[in-house]
Structure formats: C-alpha cells, structure tokens
Amino acid sequence: MSDVDSKQVQPMLSLREIRKTYVMGDQVVNALDGVDIDIYPGEFVAIMGPSGSGKSTLMHIIGCLDAPTSGSYLLDGIEVAEMxxxxxxxxxxxxxxxxxxxxxxxxxxxxxxxxxxxLVYGRRKDRAERAIAALEKVGLGNRLDHKPNQLSGGQQQRVAIARALASDPLIILADEPTGNLASLQSEEIMQIFQELNDEGITIVMVTHEPDIGRHCKRTVTIKDGHLLRDELVENRVMAADLLVEMRQEHDLLHTA
Amino acid sequence: MNIFECMRVAVRGLISNKMRTMLTMLGIIIGVAVTILVVAIGEGASARVQQTVADLGTNLLTIWNGPPSMHIAPAAALAASSGTSATSSNGVPVPPQAPNRLTLQQAEFIQQNFKQTVAAVSPIIRGNVQIRMGGTNATTNLQGVETTYPFVNNASVELGSFFTQSDVDGNAKVCVVGETVVNNMTGSPNTNVIGRSIYINKQEFKILGVLTPKGTGAWGQDQDDVILCPITTAMHRILHRNLTVDFMGVRCTSVKMMPLATQQIASYLRVEHHLQPPFPQNDDFEIHSATEILQRQQSITGTMTTLLSIVAVISLVVGGIGIMNIMLVSVTERTREIGIRKAIGATPRDILLQFLIESSTISLLGGIIGIALGVTGAVILAKLGGWNVIVDPSSVVAALVVSAGVGIFFGIYPASKAAGLHPIEALRFE
Incomplete structure (x- = not known):
C-alpha cells in the first residue's frame, strides 16, 4: 500500500469485514458488504465512488456517527464498533x-x-487560545467575530476546518468538502488540506470528483458496497501550483 | 458542557426569538401573577378579620334578627320552612308574617338576669341618615346605642365624652362622631368639633365627643364613618322604630361562659318569641361569637383561595403545555443544529441539558415576570382600592420553584426527543 506500510507502523484505523444493512420496507439494502481498509498515520486518502456506492455510509462509520451492522473497526487500537x-x-x-x-x-x-x-463539549479550559490558533492556521485570524452569514463559502469552510482542527484530532474526515464551492475556492481548501497533511495530519476525504481525488496521496474506490480499487495517486496535483496558474488566468481575464 | 455554558446558549436562543419566547411565557406569567395576587388578597383578608376579632375580644357574642335567609327573602324562606306554599284560599300569595324582632326590653332582661354569664349588653339600632354641618352635606351611618356601647364594643372616646344614662333616658339630641365624619364635615380629621352642632335628618344635635379611630373593618367598611347617639333618640326622633333593635352585642364575663350564655339567651328568646321546636331550625334569631365569625370568614376565604388556586394551577399546566409545544417546534427547527453538535462530540446528556435549561429558563423568566406583575397588582389594589393585601414571601418562593418545575417537567419530552436524535439523520434534515 503506502510507503509507511513497510516500516511496520500500526494502522491508525483498521476496518475489517465492515457490513451495513438498511431495511427499507421489505427490501434489504447492503450499503456496505464487507469492506477492509487500513489507514496509517500521515496518510491523505480519498474515498471515491458514484452516488449510492456506499462511500458516505463508510465515511459515517469511520467518523463514528453510525455503527456498522457487523465487522470490526479499530480506531487507534480501540474497538469502536460496539461502543x-x-x-x-x-x-x-x-x-x-x-x-x-x-x-x-x-x-x-x-x-x-x-x-x-x-472544546466546550470536551470541557477544555484553553479553548479561546486554541480556537484563535486554529483560525489563524486557516488564515482567518482577522475574522474571529464574523458570523457565518458575513463570510464567503470558502471562508465558512475554512472555519469548519479550524473547528475540526481545534481539538487536535487523530484524523480529519471531510465529506465532499469542496462540493458547494467554486473552483478557485475549492483549490484554496485543497491547499489547506495539503498543507495540514504535510504537517503530519491524517486526512480522509470523500469525493466523487476525480480532480479533487488527485490532490490526495491514495484513492479508495467503492462501488455497490464493495472495495473496487485501492491505489496510490500518480501525478499528484499540488493545489499551490494550480492556484498560481488560476490566479494568473484570473488576472489576465480582468486586465484584458 | 457545564450548566453555565448551557444557560448562555439557552438564553441566546431565547433572545433571538423574542416574540415567540414572550408568547410562550404568557401562560406561566398569568398563572403565577394570579396565584401571587390571590394568595395576597386571601392573606390580607384573614389578617384583617383576625385583627378585628382581636380588637373586639373573643368573649363577645352578637345577637341578630332572624336567620340570614329571612333577611334576603323572607317569603321564600318561610314558605320553605313551613313546608307549605303560603297562598290564600283563592291562590293569591300572602305575604308572610314578619319574624319577631329583638327589643330593648329583651336586651334589658338579658343584662339583668344572666349576671353570672353576661357582663353587659349593647343593643344597637342603625340606619342611614343625612347630616349637615355648616354648609357641608353627607350621608352616614347612624347607630343608636346604650351607654354600654364603649365597654361592649371596645370603643373609646378620643376627645370629649360619651353620652350618659340621663341622655338616654331623656331622648337627648346629643351624639358622638367618628373621625371620617369629622373629616367629611370640616375637611380635616383634627378639627375640634366638641360642643358644635350637627344636623341629623334636619334635627340639631350637639357633638359631645369624637371616637378613637378604628380603621377599616373585616369586610372593608370604614368603621369611623359613623355617628353614635342615644338609642332612644334614634328610635323616637330619627328612625321611628318602636323599641325594636337591629342587633345586640353581648360581652360575656369570660370566654368559658360563652356556651352557657348562648344557651341561656337562646332559651329565653325562644320562650319570649313563642317558638316551636325543632331548634335551632325554627329560631328567628342568630347568636354568633367573634371566633365563629372569624372561622366563617376564613372558610370563605379558604374556598375562594382553593378555587382560584385551581384556576392558577390550570393556567400553569396550560402554560407548561405551551412550553412543550414550542420546545417541540424548536427541536424540529434545530434538528440540523443538534446534528452538528452531536457530530462534534455533544453527548445525549449535553443536548438534553441544553433543551431542559432552555425550557426552564422560559418558565422561570415567566415566573419572575408573573411575580412582578402579581406584586404590582397587589400594591395597586392596596393603594387604589384600599384592600388589605399581604404578599407572603413563601408564596413568591413557591411560585419560583413551581414555575421552574413546570419548565423542567414539560421540557423533558422535547429535550429527550432532541437527545435521542440520530446524528446522521439530524445532519441530513433540511
């Protein structure tokens, strides 16, 4: 899989034979039908697949928002499937x-x-400092008192990233983080994720856009509840480079 | 999340929906305000009666003409008590015979013959009269009394003197006036009116004294708006009633002697009035003790308080249901917010607490506003209406506790509904 595999590092999260079954009326839907994934510290994984493939369900299970019907999910070495x-x-x-x-x-x-x-729910005492630090990290140190309706979509998403960072999590889970954004703003968000990943933060992202997936280091493709492909990204797109190009185009358009 | 944090979130939520919050509070506000006011009025009334009884002394009996039903509708009462309809042979209703009246002679007899039990008797005849002094006119309550009146009724003369037995024997045109009368006639309660003339129903009377003020009575009447004159003068010169009196006060020798005195007086009056058994159903007089009046008034107040308390409780329950309704709407409206909070780590308990605090804040604030309104209402009643109202601190505390309780009780269902939401379904909610 990835280069860390060979160093015998414990996976940060490890899914084995994960199944999720929904009963809708008299129909039984297997949203996930036996999925095995290991994700190691420092990875940047895109979970890809068409809508209805089960990628969102997988995301919810990884995010502990939903429990699998069966299977084992070790997060940081702890079984969470039965919590x-x-x-x-x-x-x-x-x-x-x-x-x-x-x-x-x-x-x-x-x-x-x-x-x-x-941080409030985590009963952290140092929440103001941490929140300000997280907002500064995503470049919003000057927007502390702005309400969401006073911020652009890209800025709102950066606040959301700061919120995800604030409690120093093991992993950041992003569910179509660029789905509601224009291409320039999407690129900015992806740049933040890449920078965070370079600092060693593990990121798992669900997307159905191959362009976005190519910003990651590894893509896992799901179809009909099964793992279809699990591959490393070749020719990785670096958002910082792309942004330079895009801004130049943008400036050309406006100066012309 | 700690309680303080929850409260901040709750208050912020309530402020952003001011109108809705106010309307939701209204039920609680009305319930609490009514409770506070009713309790204050009830307490005030009881306190006043207790004061009156304490002023009069507990060894006082009063004898009245006829049972109350006869005062109100003598014909109907007599027809009911005789068991036959009072009609003549040709079917025309006949007015019933007037009941026997208490007389001066009977008062004299009770005073003279029951020395062991009765210290003094004060027969009273009363009526409304027109009074004039200088150019000022007014109506007031004239009471014809014996010289025993001050002793029996715990009254005293502040200025001047009371009239004497020779005034009573001689139908003298002399009187003692209450402070309100002095005030009404001269414009000031402190004017010296001793020796001056006052016209009662156009007859000239000489003022001998001014009564010590007694204030407001048990039923809210002004006890100082009164003129006392010799009972004989009142009978023969003003009210023109021959020897019958309206009621008499009987001062017993001690509280222990009261049952015996009651028994002796009743037996005497039954013989005197030629009454047939059964007694006391056929009595045409009533004997009450001051404590009995107190008990009766307290039971009336108690019934009223109970009734109005039920109304208040119903209002609180309705208010509580209103809170529950709004909280359910709020939970539905904020499903997404609940989803976000759960996704970032709020436990079911955190969500439960948030909504419980919100609902109890609504009802507690409503309770506080209700208390303020109730107390204000009580003060206004006391100032403008002259009511005696006492705001009991324990009723304020009870109102606070109950209103917080209502918020918690009616908040439990919506809050547990919010706490039980599945995070994913909550997040998907549009």
Missing part, C-alpha cells in the same frame, strides 16, 4: 474532526465560538 452513544460522542469529540459539504456552522454564532464548540 454506546456516550463513548461514540467522546470519540467524535477527541479523535475525529469533521468537515462537511454544507459547512454546518451554527448560524448567528461567531467564527471563534463555532471553533470553540468541540
């Missing part, structure tokens, strides 16, 4: 940072307070 609601809430709070497609910030609440929210 109750309180333990799962604690895992979500301490070990996982979420970034959603629709940003999912609390309305009428400042950027800083949004970022503080997981």
């Amino acid at each position: 109750d609601d309180y333990e799962l809430a604690n895992v979500r709070n301490k070990k996982i940072g979420f970034v959603f497609q629709g940003f999912n910030l609390l309305a009428r609440t400042s950027a800083q307070q949004n970022v503080e929210l997981p």
Whole structure:
C-alpha cells in the first residue's frame, strides 16, 4: 500500500469485514458488504465512488456517527464498533474532526465560538487560545467575530476546518468538502488540506470528483458496497501550483 | 458542557426569538401573577378579620334578627320552612308574617338576669341618615346605642365624652362622631368639633365627643364613618322604630361562659318569641361569637383561595403545555443544529441539558415576570382600592420553584426527543 506500510507502523484505523444493512420496507439494502481498509498515520486518502456506492455510509462509520451492522473497526487500537452513544460522542469529540459539504456552522454564532464548540463539549479550559490558533492556521485570524452569514463559502469552510482542527484530532474526515464551492475556492481548501497533511495530519476525504481525488496521496474506490480499487495517486496535483496558474488566468481575464 | 455554558446558549436562543419566547411565557406569567395576587388578597383578608376579632375580644357574642335567609327573602324562606306554599284560599300569595324582632326590653332582661354569664349588653339600632354641618352635606351611618356601647364594643372616646344614662333616658339630641365624619364635615380629621352642632335628618344635635379611630373593618367598611347617639333618640326622633333593635352585642364575663350564655339567651328568646321546636331550625334569631365569625370568614376565604388556586394551577399546566409545544417546534427547527453538535462530540446528556435549561429558563423568566406583575397588582389594589393585601414571601418562593418545575417537567419530552436524535439523520434534515 503506502510507503509507511513497510516500516511496520500500526494502522491508525483498521476496518475489517465492515457490513451495513438498511431495511427499507421489505427490501434489504447492503450499503456496505464487507469492506477492509487500513489507514496509517500521515496518510491523505480519498474515498471515491458514484452516488449510492456506499462511500458516505463508510465515511459515517469511520467518523463514528453510525455503527456498522457487523465487522470490526479499530480506531487507534480501540474497538469502536460496539461502543454506546456516550463513548461514540467522546470519540467524535477527541479523535475525529469533521468537515462537511454544507459547512454546518451554527448560524448567528461567531467564527471563534463555532471553533470553540468541540472544546466546550470536551470541557477544555484553553479553548479561546486554541480556537484563535486554529483560525489563524486557516488564515482567518482577522475574522474571529464574523458570523457565518458575513463570510464567503470558502471562508465558512475554512472555519469548519479550524473547528475540526481545534481539538487536535487523530484524523480529519471531510465529506465532499469542496462540493458547494467554486473552483478557485475549492483549490484554496485543497491547499489547506495539503498543507495540514504535510504537517503530519491524517486526512480522509470523500469525493466523487476525480480532480479533487488527485490532490490526495491514495484513492479508495467503492462501488455497490464493495472495495473496487485501492491505489496510490500518480501525478499528484499540488493545489499551490494550480492556484498560481488560476490566479494568473484570473488576472489576465480582468486586465484584458 | 457545564450548566453555565448551557444557560448562555439557552438564553441566546431565547433572545433571538423574542416574540415567540414572550408568547410562550404568557401562560406561566398569568398563572403565577394570579396565584401571587390571590394568595395576597386571601392573606390580607384573614389578617384583617383576625385583627378585628382581636380588637373586639373573643368573649363577645352578637345577637341578630332572624336567620340570614329571612333577611334576603323572607317569603321564600318561610314558605320553605313551613313546608307549605303560603297562598290564600283563592291562590293569591300572602305575604308572610314578619319574624319577631329583638327589643330593648329583651336586651334589658338579658343584662339583668344572666349576671353570672353576661357582663353587659349593647343593643344597637342603625340606619342611614343625612347630616349637615355648616354648609357641608353627607350621608352616614347612624347607630343608636346604650351607654354600654364603649365597654361592649371596645370603643373609646378620643376627645370629649360619651353620652350618659340621663341622655338616654331623656331622648337627648346629643351624639358622638367618628373621625371620617369629622373629616367629611370640616375637611380635616383634627378639627375640634366638641360642643358644635350637627344636623341629623334636619334635627340639631350637639357633638359631645369624637371616637378613637378604628380603621377599616373585616369586610372593608370604614368603621369611623359613623355617628353614635342615644338609642332612644334614634328610635323616637330619627328612625321611628318602636323599641325594636337591629342587633345586640353581648360581652360575656369570660370566654368559658360563652356556651352557657348562648344557651341561656337562646332559651329565653325562644320562650319570649313563642317558638316551636325543632331548634335551632325554627329560631328567628342568630347568636354568633367573634371566633365563629372569624372561622366563617376564613372558610370563605379558604374556598375562594382553593378555587382560584385551581384556576392558577390550570393556567400553569396550560402554560407548561405551551412550553412543550414550542420546545417541540424548536427541536424540529434545530434538528440540523443538534446534528452538528452531536457530530462534534455533544453527548445525549449535553443536548438534553441544553433543551431542559432552555425550557426552564422560559418558565422561570415567566415566573419572575408573573411575580412582578402579581406584586404590582397587589400594591395597586392596596393603594387604589384600599384592600388589605399581604404578599407572603413563601408564596413568591413557591411560585419560583413551581414555575421552574413546570419548565423542567414539560421540557423533558422535547429535550429527550432532541437527545435521542440520530446524528446522521439530524445532519441530513433540511
């Protein structure tokens, strides 16, 4: 798989024979039908697949938002498949940072307070400093008191990333993080993710856009609840380079 | 998330929906305000009656003409008590015979013959009269009394003197006035009116004294808006009633002697009035003790308080249901927010607490506003209406506790609904 495999490092998360079955009326839907994945520290994985492939369900299980019907899920060496609601809430709070497609910030609440929210539930004392540090990391140190409706889509998503970073999670999970953004803003978000990954943060991202997937280091393709492909990304796209090009084009268009 | 943090979130949520919050609170506000007001009025009334009884002394009996039903509708009461309809042979209703009246002679007899139990008797005849002094006119309550009146009724003369037995024997045109009368006639309660003339129903009376003020009575009446004159003068010169009196006060020798005194007086009056058994159903008089009046008033107040408390409780329950309704709407509206909070690590308990605190904040704030309104209402009643109201601190505390309780009780269902939401379904909610 990846280069870390050979160094005998323990996987950060390890899914074995994960199944998820939904019963809809008299129909039984196998959203996931026996999925095995290992993700190691420092990886940047894209989970790809068409809609209805089961990638969102997989994401929810990895994010401890949903429990698998059967199978084993070790997160940081701990079995989470059989945890109750309180333990799962604690895992979500301490070990996982979420970034959603629709940003999912609390309305009428400042950027800083949004970022503080997981720290509040985690009963952290140093939440103001941490929240400000996280917002500065995503380049919003000057927007602490802005409410979501005073920020652009890209800025809102950066607040969401700061919120995911604030409690120092093991892993950041992003569900179509660029789905609601224009291409320039998407690229900016991907640049942040790449920078964070370069700092050693593990990122797992769900996307159906191959262009976005090529920003990652590894892609896992799901189809009909099965693992279809698991491959390393060749010719990885670096958002920083692309942004330079895009801005030049943009400037040309406007100066012409 | 700690309680303080929850409260901040709750209050912020409530402020962003001011109108809705106010309307939701209204049920609680009304319930609490009514409770506070009713309790204050009830307490005030009881306190006043207790004060009156304490002023009069517990060894006082009063004898009245006829049972109350006869005062209100003598014909109907008599028809009911005789068991036959009072009609003549040709079917025309006949007015019933007037019941026997208490007389001066009977008062005299009770005073003279029951020395062991009765210290003094004060027969009273009363009526409304027109009074004039200088150019000022007014109506007031005239009471014709014996010289025993001050002793029996715990009254005293502040200025001047009471009239004497010779005034009573001689139908003298002399009187003692209450402070309100002085005020109404001269414009100031402190004017010296001793020796001056006052016209009662156009007859000239000489003022001998001014009564010590007694204030407001048990039923809210002004006890100082009164003129006392010799009972004989009132009977023969003003009210023109021959020897019958309206009621008498009987001062017993001690509280222990009261049952015996009651028994002796009743037996005497039954013989005197030619009454047939059974007693006391056929009595045409009533004997009450001051404590009995107190108990009766307290039971009336108690019934009223109970009834209005039920209304208040119903209002609180309705208010609580209103809170529950709004909280359910709020949970549905904020499903996505709940999903976000859960996704980033809120436990079911955190969500439960958030909504419980929100609902109890609504009802507690409603309770506080209700208390403020109730107390204000009580003060206004006291100032403008002259009611005696007492706001009991324990009723304020109870109102606070109950309103917080209502918020928690009716918040449990919506809050547990919110806490039980599945994070993914909550996040998908549009």
